[in-house]
Amino acid sequence: MSAPVRPLEGIRVLDFSHIWAGPICARILGDLGAEVIKVEGPGRFDGMRNLFLMENDTDDDYWNRSGFFQNRNQNKRGIAVDLRTKAGRDLIRRMAPQVDVVVENFTPRVMPAFGLGYDRLAELNPRLIMISMSGYGSAGPYSRFGAIGLSLDGSCGLAASNGHPGDRPEKSGSAFLDPFAGVSGAAAVMAALLERERTGRGQFIDLSQHEGGMNFVGGAVVEHGRSGREPERRGSRSDRHAPQGGYPCSGEGQWIYLSVRDEAQWSSLCEELDARELAGEASLGSAAERLARHDELDERLSRYTGRRERRELMEALQARGVTAAALLDGAEVLNDAHLEARDTFEWVDVGTPPRPYPSQRALPARFDGFEPRPAGPAPRLGEHNREVLTELLGLDDGELARLQAEGIVGSEPRFALPVEQQRDIIRYPLQMWVDIGSVRWLAPDGSHGLSPDEETAEGEGA
Amino acid sequence: MAATADGDEGVSPGMPAWAPPSWEQLTVVQVGDGTAAAFAGRLFVELGCRVILVERPGERADLEAGSPESGAASGRSSTFTYLNWAKLGIVLDYAREEGVDLLARLAKSADVLIRPPLAAAMEERWRTLGIDVARERGLVELVISPFGEPGPDAGPYADPERPWTADAGAALALSGMLYTTGDPAKPPLLTQPEVAAHATAAEAAMSVLAALNWRMRTGRGSHIDLSMHDAAVAFDEYNLVLPATVGVVRQRFYSRIIQGYPSDIFRCRDGWLVVLGSVNFQEMSLLIGRPDLLDDRLFADRNYRTEHWQEVQALLAPWFLEHDRDEVVARAQELRLMISPVMRVGELAEHPHVRERQAVRRERDALGEVRLVAPPFRLGSWRPRHEPAPLEGEHTVQILTAIARAEQGDAEAAP
Numbered sequence: 001m002s003a004p005v006r007p008l009e010g011i012r013v014l015d016f017s018h019i020w021a022g023p024i025c026a027r028i029l030g031d032l033g034a035e036v037i038k039v040e041g042p043g044r045f046d047g048m049r050n051l052f053l054m055e056n057d058t059d060d061d062y063w064n065r066s067g068f069f070q071n072r073n074q075n076k077r078g079i080a081v082d083l084r085t086k087a088g089r090d091l092i093r094r095m096a097p098q099v100d101v102v103v104e105n106f107t108p109r110v111m112p113a114f115g116l117g118y119d120r121l122a123e124l125n126p127r128l129i130m131i132s133m134s135g136y137g138s139a140g141p142y143s144r145f146g147a148i149g150l151s152l153d154g155s156c157g158l159a160a161s162n163g164h165p166g167d168r169p170e171k172s173g174s175a176f177l178d179p180f181a182g183v184s185g186a187a188a189v190m191a192a193l194l195e196r197e198r199t200g201r202g203q204f205i206d207l208s209q210h211e212g213g214m215n216f217v218g219g220a221v222v223e224h225g226r227s228g229r230e231p232e233r234r235g236s237r238s239d240r241h242a243p244q245g246g247y248p249c250s251g252e253g254q255w256i257y258l259s260v261r262d263e264a265q266w267s268s269l270c271e272e273l274d275a276r277e278l279a280g281e282a283s284l285g286s287a288a289e290r291l292a293r294h295d296e297l298d299e300r301l302s303r304y305t306g307r308r309e310r311r312e313l314m315e316a317l318q319a320r321g322v323t324a325a326a327l328l329d330g331a332e333v334l335n336d337a338h339l340e341a342r343d344t345f346e347w348v349d350v351g352t353p354p355r356p357y358p359s360q361r362a363l364p365a366r367f368d369g370f371e372p373r374p375a376g377p378a379p380r381l382g383e384h385n386r387e388v389l390t391e392l393l394g395l396d397d398g399e400l401a402r403l404q405a406e407g408i409v410g411s412e413p414r415f416a417l418p419v420e421q422q423r424d425i426i427r428y429p430l431q432m433w434v435d436i437g438s439v440r441w442l443a444p445d446g447s448h449g450l451s452p453d454e455e456t457a458e459g460e461g462a
Numbered sequence: 463m464a465a466t467a468d469g470d471e472g473v474s475p476g477m478p479a480w481a482p483p484s485w486e487q488l489t490v491v492q493v494g495d496g497t498a499a500a501f502a503g504r505l506f507v508e509l510g511c512r513v514i515l516v517e518r519p520g521e522r523a524d525l526e527a528g529s530p531e532s533g534a535a536s537g538r539s540s541t542f543t544y545l546n547w548a549k550l551g552i553v554l555d556y557a558r559e560e561g562v563d564l565l566a567r568l569a570k571s572a573d574v575l576i577r578p579p580l581a582a583a584m585e586e587r588w589r590t591l592g593i594d595v596a597r598e599r600g601l602v603e604l605v606i607s608p609f610g611e612p613g614p615d616a617g618p619y620a621d622p623e624r625p626w627t628a629d630a631g632a633a634l635a636l637s638g639m640l641y642t643t644g645d646p647a648k649p650p651l652l653t654q655p656e657v658a659a660h661a662t663a664a665e666a667a668m669s670v671l672a673a674l675n676w677r678m679r680t681g682r683g684s685h686i687d688l689s690m691h692d693a694a695v696a697f698d699e700y701n702l703v704l705p706a707t708v709g710v711v712r713q714r715f716y717s718r719i720i721q722g723y724p725s726d727i728f729r730c731r732d733g734w735l736v737v738l739g740s741v742n743f744q745e746m747s748l749l750i751g752r753p754d755l756l757d758d759r760l761f762a763d764r765n766y767r768t769e770h771w772q773e774v775q776a777l778l779a780p781w782f783l784e785h786d787r788d789e790v791v792a793r794a795q796e797l798r799l800m801i802s803p804v805m806r807v808g809e810l811a812e813h814p815h816v817r818e819r820q821a822v823r824r825e826r827d828a829l830g831e832v833r834l835v836a837p838p839f840r841l842g843s844w845r846p847r848h849e850p851a852p853l854e855g856e857h858t859v860q861i862l863t864a865i866a867r868a869e870q871g872d873a874e875a876a877p
Contacts, residue, residue, distance in 0.1 A: 007676040020699075032672050051721070052707040067707035071699055142815040145795050146740075150725065151802040154736035159727060159804045162654055164644075169727055169734050169804050172653040173643025173717045176661065179697045180838070183664040188839035190671035191509060194482040195843060197678060203842045211821045212838035215501075216660055219531070219541030220807045221822060225833035226532040226540060230806055236631065236652035240528035244631070246640065246650040253713075255650055257635040287528055318626045325632035327650060329711045330701035333638040341617035342610060344695060358706050360699065364692035365604070365669035368597075368685040369676060428721065429765045430710055436769060437646065438720040439710035 006033025013101040018046040022105035023072035024182030031372040036076040042410035054355045058423040064380040065351030078379025096124040105133040118204040128202040129192045137208030149175030156213030163233040181209040242290035249310035255327040256310045268320040273304040346375035382411030479681035485510030493577035500545035501663035508837035515549045543851045551852025566591035574602045597683040602673040610689040630658035637694035638701040662693040723771040733787040734804035745797040750781040
């Protein structure tokens with residue numbers, strides 16, 4: 001028996017999940033060596049296939065050209081089985097004895113309604129681990145509520161804790177709770193695999209994304225229980241040291257983040273900015289005093305930072321031991337030299353004709369004993385129907401043809417709307433977004449200025 | 463056992479190289495009070511592991527200095543209590559050689575070590591203390607740093623001559639998220655509290671569990687290098703996918719999802735609501751009692767609605783102001799609209815959903831009742847832990863005595 005190359009080799013995952021949290025959970029397991037089979041339906045594929053298509057091109061099989069879908073579903077095999085049919089559900093049940101893990105993030109009624117809830121699947125395979133990653137969990141008065149990451153910002157207490165002083169609550173800018181749930185889900189599955197080794201039994205994991213989000217305000221929950229105090233919305237400021245926040249630099253829309261933690265850093269900041277008047281002001285000589293005068297301090301500091309280029313100022317302050325970071329936009333992050341040195345992005349060909357896409361790591365940690373799977377393509381819809389159904393269930397050509405003819409499996413989507421209408425709907429109105437100010441063009445020709453290495457990276461595939 | 467996609471067969475489930483014990487028999491050493499390490503350690507506490515918090519003398523006082531939280535003066539602030547519940551606590555100065563040596567002895571008796579990078583001279587010493595041998599025997603060592611462990615190929619922010627410093631805010635700044643958060647007419651808005659540190663902690667716990675699975679298969683431990691900056695970037699797909707696919711860069715625009723309006727927080731009569739545009743947004747016309755608008759372009763056409771978002775806002779805002787939060791949420795869910803309440807922290811523990819799921823439990827420490835949020839996941843083996851967060855150095859003698867006895871061959875004395 002050859003030595004394993006990755007921790008989860010030999011583990012088979014059926015991934016019914018869609019959008020973000022569930023697919024990322026399953027992708028992490030796949031990157032760690034598990035064999036992941038993504039289950040979609042011919043009449044209902046993962047909605048991420050509609051988002052952020054390469055070059056905004058909605059022609060042909062656009063559903064196989066989404067950047068989002070690629071990032072969250074690479075290195076998986078894909079089958080499209082109509083779970084609304086008894087025959088489709090029977091196929092899944094027949095697979096159950098050969099599966100180690102099931103990942104899903106539907107609202108709690110869905111899988112049991114399909115006859116694919118944990119109780120039914122565990123009868124077929126007592127070693128099965130099933131993780132349900134719904135918005136509010138499988139039980140409780142909110143369990144039937146639909147949710148996505150940004151909606152959970154509100155109900156978990158995070159939004160109420162955020163915003164400018166005296167201003168309204170604010171959502172996080174980037175739906176943290178989705179990837180947080182995905183990573184937590186992968187952790188939960190791996191913990192359950194360790195338990196299974198000891199007990200011989202699988203289990204059902206009821207992961208509530210809402211409860212995950214509450215962990216962000218866990219300290220505030222303790223505080224409220226002790227003192228009755230709600231967290232104050234304080235913008236970007238700290239509650240104990242100052243100055244901290246975003247400060248404008250030279251050039252439109254250019255900012256730097258600063259966080260001064262002690263008096264030595266305060267002196268270094270003033271010295272770098274040549275802000276003698278600030279350094280010499282005794283009444284700014286302690287964190288408490290600077291906190292009390294934060295509004296005034298921000299205004300005065302901004303006059304100094306506004307004279308400096310943000311990256312140059314960041315490097316100068318870091319050299320003095322002051323926490324400083326230029327605010328980078330998305331394209332700048334893709335081009336960041338530090339991330340390039342750490343191989344954060346791998347080039348993958350997406351779609352037909354192939355277009356290179358910088359797929360990003362789902363495993364930011366670097367392990368000395370093994371490497372995650374290299375980036376590979378996400379599956380086209382139903383791409384591996386034949387392969388998987390033959391391999392796992394021993395179906396022959398005749399059976400496969402029948403299933404295809406009856407629409408129980410497929411590789412072409414069935415839309416509720418005429419396909420041309422569908423194409424129009426999902427083609428993004430980029431110029432309109434530019435006009436209202438939510439985005440700006442990256443370059444006149446829309447290119448991002450990135451390029452793959454000499455050879456486009458080719459993954460092993462799932 | 464299924465064949466792997468690589469064609470190799472994995473280790474048979476009947477023959478692990480390392481048989482994982484019960485969680486109670488696993489020891490995790492968490493070095494330092496940083497939020498990422500502390501929250502990762504908390505996740506292992508909630509699995510049932512023994513977690514030992516190692517602090518430098520005065521580290522906790524520095525952490526708590528100036529904190530407005532209850533209990534800060536006694537070294538048990540609310541956040542510290544939450545993050546370090548049920549841990550054992552020792553003090554040892556790992557900035558000095560004697561401390562590093564002791565830390566190594568402690569690490570060799572543990573299964574998992576979560577630590578920050580040490581000062582350069584101490585890192586050099588660390589490498590001579592047999593930790594590599596311990597890793598061969600199964601120790602999982604995870605180093606959490608701002609930008610990755612320093613090294614010649616580690617990237618400009620991790621230059622070994624002068625590695626950069628960062629906190630959760632800096633990680634968000636360099637990952638693209640801070641640039642896009644908040645109102646365009648105001649400074650960028652940091653999402654609090656320390657969300658990048660929580661993201662890093664989740665990555666840390668997940669990575670350690672991956673390494674324990676690796677140990678199960680190979681018998682070997684791991685060294686893991688985890689950067690807070692990398693963790694923040696891994697969480698920020700949204701800002702990165704846009705330039706890479708459609709050639710636009712997301713701007714700071716009210717923290718909204720750009721492809722459909724609304725994606726806003728609205729004031730209602732007794733609080734606030736998160737209102738998101740969903741595929742059946744037309745039903746919003748029914749919610750606000752305007753069925754005549756069901757087929758109006760503002761409700762039926764996502765792009766038109768996004769372009770004319772001020773008109774939508776002007777229609778919805780007055781209606782929400784006249785209605786109570788929970789009433790709106792209940793009705794919205796019936797219509798399958800994505801509207802959720804903005805809950806105050808003080809509401810969480812008493813909310814019916816949270817109570818039924820026992821997602822906040824009540825414990826006690828010397829300061830009184832402690833309300834603890836449930837971990838992000840609970841396995842079937844989960845049991846509540848009742849031990850309070852440790853006082854500084856509370857278990858130093860106990861732990862170090864146990865190490866000494868274990869090294870002398872007392873198998874039952876392992877800390």
